[in-house]
Structures are given as structure tokens and as C-alpha cells.
Amino acid sequence: MGGGYVVYGAAGSGSVAVEAALTLIGAPYEVVERQTWADEAAAEAMARVNPMRQVPALALPSGELMTESAAILTWLADSHPAAGLAPGVDSPLRPRFLRWMSYVSAQIYSLYWVRDDITRLAADQAHEAVLRERTAARIEHCWRMMEAQAEPAGRFLLGEEISALDLYVTVVSRWGPRRKGFYVAAPRLGEVVRRVDAEPRLGDLWAQRFPFTEGWEG
Ligand SMILES: N[C@@H](CCC(=O)N[C@@H](CS)C(=O)NCC(=O)O)C(=O)O
Incomplete structure (x- = not known):
């Protein structure tokens, strides 16, 4: 994966918001397609990454795995402040x-x-x-x-x-x-x-x- 992010996601799913954030940030990422709702095999494959069998999940370069779209988006925005995707902790917004x-x-x-x-x-x-x-x-x-x-x-x-x-x-x-x-x-x-x-x-x-x-x- 070359030290970048890995998004476990699916076209049309909540992972696309995460992919959009990474695109605006300009960070390298790879997508592992897991259409969790389509069949049992896809859900099982996802369960090995996220036991909730859901996308999105984001593997960080550190090896940490994040799930939950709102948390992932907030974390990405906070971790890449130059992209301006979230108000800072001190902002009134x-x-x-x-x-x-x-x-x-x-x-x-x-x-x-x-x-x-x-x-x-x-x-x-x-x-x-x-x-x-x-x-x-x-x-x-x-x-x-x-x-x-x-x-x-x-x-x-x-x-x-x-x-x-x-x-x-x-x-x-x-x-x-x-x-x-x-x-x-x-x-x-x-x-x-x-x-x-x-x-x-x-x-x-x-x-x-x-x-x-x-x-x-x-
Ligand atoms: N709370 C989760 C919900 C994720 C979610 O529901 N993902 C859907 C795709 S958009 C999914 O993988 N569903 C399969 C399932 O729940 O079995 C989040 O915000 O990331």
C-alpha cells in the first residue's frame, strides 16, 4: 500500500464521502472494494476488517483502523488542516x-x-x-x-x-x-x-x- 491510506468502501456508499475528503486533501489512498450489502461473501470479507461488516473503514498509515464515517471524516479533516475541511477546535463553528x-x-x-x-x-x-x-x-x-x-x-x-x-x-x-x-x-x-x-x-x-x-x- 506504499504507506498511504486504505479505504474499504463501495461505489455509491458512505465511503465515497471519505474518498472525496481524501481527494480534496490530496493524500494518496487505495480503495478496497467491498460491496457489503450485495452478498454474504462480500460481507464476510469485510468482517475480517470490520466485524460490523460495514464500509467505510479506513486503514491509517500507522496501521490503526478506523470505522464510523463521521469519525473518519472528522479525523481526516483535523489531521490535514491545510485542506480546510473542518473548523479548528477553537473556531466558533x-x-x-x-x-x-x-x-x-x-x-x-x-x-x-x-x-x-x-x-x-x-x-x-x-x-x-x-x-x-x-x-x-x-x-x-x-x-x-x-x-x-x-x-x-x-x-x-x-x-x-x-x-x-x-x-x-x-x-x-x-x-x-x-x-x-x-x-x-x-x-x-x-x-x-x-x-x-x-x-x-x-x-x-x-x-x-x-x-x-x-x-x-x-
Ligand atoms: N455507522 C456506520 C454505518 C456504515 C454503514 O451502514 N455502511 C453500509 C454501506 S453505506 C454497509 O456497509 N452496510 C452493510 C451492513 O450494515 O450490513 C458509519 O457511519 O460508517
Whole structure:
């Protein structure tokens, strides 16, 4: 691996936010593709790295392994301050950054454990539809709450420069029920994520790892 970072991830997954952060940082990294939700073999292979069988995981050059997307993004931003991806610990924007990083992870991302395999909680097929609908409603509600309370401080959530929080919201808001509903629930956040979608430094990454295929907005 040549002393760089190793991202255990999958196209279209939360690892793409981590890959985006590493791209903006300009740090060398390698991706080990593990589409954990696709089949048992992929989940088993991931379990040998992260017993939670989830991506993203980040192997640091030191050998330490990190899991949990919000922690990884925060750590990367803090470890590479020149990239300006997070307010410093003394910044008045730091509480806001930490609050919304945790919020996206705990309130929204965690619901995809249910949505990615609805049979985990659904008692039967009819119940699957109910769970799909209720988790979608909860996700929409959470975006509405964030929209009402996290007024963008500039072109991006924390000011004029893109941050790890912008990357996180951008990637998570692309998942089902996808962007069209998100734009309605959170129009100001919608403007921000469109800017992140259009960020020239991320054009190649989006094309390879989370492409804007026809109908991607839902
Ligand atoms: N809390 C974890 C959640 C990670 C997660 O749910 N990853 C999904 C892909 S986006 C996954 O690997 N799911 C497989 C599973 O949970 O079995 C994080 O924030 O990193």
C-alpha cells in the first residue's frame, strides 16, 4: 500500500464521502472494494476488517483502523488542516460542525441499516412496505429539521469553503428516497449539495464512484 491510506468502501456508499475528503486533501489512498450489502461473501470479507461488516473503514498509515464515517471524516479533516475541511477546535463553528456530523450519522445514516435490507426488521412482506415508507418519512423529517436549524453560513454549510460536513450531507442525500424529495424538504441544503456535486476537484471521483446516471435524483 506504499504507506498511504486504505479505504474499504463501495461505489455509491458512505465511503465515497471519505474518498472525496481524501481527494480534496490530496493524500494518496487505495480503495478496497467491498460491496457489503450485495452478498454474504462480500460481507464476510469485510468482517475480517470490520466485524460490523460495514464500509467505510479506513486503514491509517500507522496501521490503526478506523470505522464510523463521521469519525473518519472528522479525523481526516483535523489531521490535514491545510485542506480546510473542518473548523479548528477553537473556531466558533466547531460546535456546529460536530453537531451536524453526528446528526447525519446517528439520525439519518443509521436508518439505512434497515432500508438496505428491510427483511432485517420486517415481519413479512406487507410490513416491508410499511417500514420502507416510515423510514423514508423519518429521513425526510430529519432533513427538514436540519434545514430549519443549520442555516448555511455561506456558499457551503460552514462558510465559503467546502467542508467535510458538506461532503457527508451530499453523499447521504443521494440515497433513497433520493434527491428530489431532499430538495423539497431542505431547499437551502439542496443548493449546497448541488454546489458540492458540481465541485470541479471532485468531478472524476463522482464519475467513477457515484455517477450521475439518468434519473439519479429520483
Ligand atoms: N455507522 C456506520 C454505518 C456504515 C454503514 O451502514 N455502511 C453500509 C454501506 S453505506 C454497509 O456497509 N452496510 C452493510 C451492513 O450494515 O450490513 C458509519 O457511519 O460508517
